[in-house]
Amino acid sequence: MSQLLANVFPEESAIPDAFRITEAIEQREYLVNGEMKTWTGNLNPVLSPVFTKEGGTYKQKVIGSTPLLTSKEALEALDAAVKAYDLGQGLWPTLSVTERIEHVEKFLVAMRAQRATVVKLLMWEIGKSLKDSEKEFDRTCDYIVDTIKAYKDLDRNSAKLIEEQGFMAQIRRVPLGVSLCMGPYNYPLNETFTTLIPALIMGNTVVFKPAKFGVLLIRPLIEAFRDSFPPGVINIIYGKGRETVGALMETGKIDVFAFIGTNKGANDLKRLHPKPHRLKAILGLDAKNPAIVLPDADIDNAVTECITGSLSFNGQRCTALKIIFVHKAVVDSFIEKFNTQVKKLKPGMPWDSGVGLTPVPEPGKVEYLQELVADAKKHGANVVNENGGESLNSFFYPAVVYPVNKEMRLYYEEQFGPVVPIVPFDEDEEAIEYVLNSNFGQQVSIFGTDSRRIARLIDAFVNQMGRININAQSQRGPDTFPFNGRKDSAEGTLSIADALRVFSIRTLVSTKSTDENKHIISNIIRNRESAFLSTDYIF
Numbered sequence: 459m460s461q462l463l464a465n466v467f468p469e470e471s472a473i474p475d476a477f478r479i480t481e482a483i484e485q486r487e488y489l490v491n492g493e494m495k496t497w498t499g500n501l502n503p504v505l506s507p508v509f510t511k512e513g514g515t516y517k518q519k520v521i522g523s524t525p526l527l528t529s530k531e532a533l534e535a536l537d538a539a540v541k542a543y544d545l546g547q548g549l550w551p552t553l554s555v556t557e558r559i560e561h562v563e564k565f566l567v568a569m570r571a572q573r574a575t576v577v578k579l580l581m582w583e584i585g586k587s588l589k590d591s592e593k594e595f596d597r598t599c600d601y602i603v604d605t606i607k608a609y610k611d612l613d614r615n616s617a618k619l620i621e622e623q624g625f626m627a628q629i630r631r632v633p634l635g636v637s638l639c640m641g642p643y644n645y646p647l648n649e650t651f652t653t654l655i656p657a658l659i660m661g662n663t664v665v666f667k668p669a670k671f672g673v674l675l676i677r678p679l680i681e682a683f684r685d686s687f688p689p690g691v692i693n694i695i696y697g698k699g700r701e702t703v704g705a706l707m708e709t710g711k712i713d714v715f716a717f718i719g720t721n722k723g724a725n726d727l728k729r730l731h732p733k734p735h736r737l738k739a740i741l742g743l744d745a746k747n748p749a750i751v752l753p754d755a756d757i758d759n760a761v762t763e764c765i766t767g768s769l770s771f772n773g774q775r776c777t778a779l780k781i782i783f784v785h786k787a788v789v790d791s792f793i794e795k796f797n798t799q800v801k802k803l804k805p806g807m808p809w810d811s812g813v814g815l816t817p818v819p820e821p822g823k824v825e826y827l828q829e830l831v832a833d834a835k836k837h838g839a840n841v842v843n844e845n846g847g848e849s850l851n852s853f854f855y856p857a858v859v860y861p862v863n864k865e866m867r868l869y870y871e872e873q874f875g876p877v878v879p880i881v882p883f884d885e886d887e888e889a890i891e892y893v894l895n896s897n898f899g900q901q902v903s904i905f906g907t908d909s910r911r912i913a914r915l916i917d918a919f920v921n922q923m924g925r926i927n928i929n930a931q932s933q934r935g936p937d938t939f940p941f942n943g944r945k946d947s948a949e950g951t952l953s954i955a956d957a958l959r960v961f962s963i964r965t966l967v968s969t970k971s972t973d974e975n976k977h978i979i980s981n982i983i984r985n986r987e988s989a990f991l992s993t994d995y996i997f
């Protein structure tokens with residue numbers, strides 16, 4: 459084992475006091491109908507990707523456990539959400555926009571108070587660095603603030619009657635019903651909340667099941683949810699997906715399915731719903747975003763962007779660059795500069811200052827990455843960076859694999875980890891063909907300076923991808939930009955404003971513009987007789 463790996467995992471005593479978990483956190487609580495319930499059944503252990511050194515051996519940290527609920531508890535949570543929605547007659551879906559916003563604002567205040575606890579758990583549960591964990595928390599709070607603002611704007615635009623072809627009407631967005639929200643383990647807070655908060659604010663009721671990792675970090679927020687929303691509006695369950703969530707889908711009572719994960723997982727769950735036409739799905743799924751480095755690209759910039767694009771959070775981002783096409787004229791210099799930058803990434807624990815590479819949380823992930831690399835080697839590629847592909851326990855040092863070709867699994871499979879496949883190319887058609895034939899369609903990054911050549915690629919990709927990045931890595935932000943994908947990569951579009959739309963539907967009240975009808979409408983508005991038909995302007 460190289461010295462590099464020998465020093466990755468710490469002795470327990472080397473963990474800073476502020477970040478140490480001295481006692482395992484046994485969580486038995488879950489939230490149903492505004493009540494914090496206590497689970498007395500089996501628990502699911504929470505293993506951290508962090509191992510500690512003890513003498514000559516390594517021990518994986520068990521940092522706690524969470525309830526292994528069954529379908530019975532999941533269905534109780536669903537009943538609570540169904541009751542709170544009450545066929546659209548419940549308190550929450552009929553509450554005014556201003557009042558719903560007040561509930562979300564109350565939640566945000568309580569959530570902010572839990573920042574340090576949530577950040578610490580993000581580090582321990584998924585191995586995200588302190589800096590990125592803080593960023594995830596703060597970005598989520600900003601997202602909530604911006605969602606409130608966007609909802610006010612949306613409502614202001616609806617606070618009027620329109621007249622068209624002898625009709626007058628008021629059009630507003632209303633909730634869809636009961637939402638099931640499930641997030642991914644790589645952004646267990648942020649991505650989950652980018653569906654959960656819009657679902658709630660638009661008046662839907664929710665059953666929320668945390669991701670497979672990054673579960674304990676929701677616990678500090680349960681009281682905030684309980685105290686900020688009316689009973690049954692938000693219900694939080696834990697346990698195995700198939701048993702809990704599968705049971706929910708089979709009832710046919712889920713109206714909205716918001717899921718960020720694999721397309722296989724989404725398909726398996728979607729097909730359990732007995733009336734698929736009644737299920738609205740909002741999905742963020744797999745991706746294999748390519749970078750294309752043209753011969754006239756600014757190589758230093760391309761390398762910098764491809765380093766963060768492929769290796770930030772160890773490549774565990776759905777938006778990560780997962781395959782890099784580099785023109786043969788510049789591939790040698792690209793690889794040399796790329797490897798120099800990889801070497802500067804500091805391996806270590808999430809709380810280590812300046813850390814750039816950390817252990818990965820998925821059991822079996824290191825072995826999977828090793829398999830991909832071995833397969834590529836079998837078909838003629840090499841690991842071309844120093845220490846590339848070395849591993850210890852849950853830590854995998856980035857492997858830059860070159861030259862990658864169509865024979866290799868790395869060409870097609872989403873590695874979701876620190877392996878960087880580099881494909882040399884002569885003709886731009888080779889990269890175009892890759893995108894057109896890919897099962898995925900999230901984003902692509904083009905690096906170059908020749909506007910005509912870039913324009914040609916843009917036009918080749920616009921009907922295949924959700925976003926085309928020029929001289930920049932692929933990414934979700936800014937959160938006001940539309941975030942979506944084609945093929946197996948997504949269903950629906952998210953962004954701060956789009957999320958409000960996907961969790962709602964436009965409904966209108968319309969009448970012929972006769973004097974009598976105008977009189978009725980005018981009375982309703984002036985006397986504030988309807989919550990829907992109203993021209994009140996939110997300040």
Ligand code: G3H
Pocket residue numbers: 644645649774775776777932933934935
């Ligand atoms: O994992 C997918 C996330 O939406 C990526 O977000 O591009 O801001 O890291 P990001």
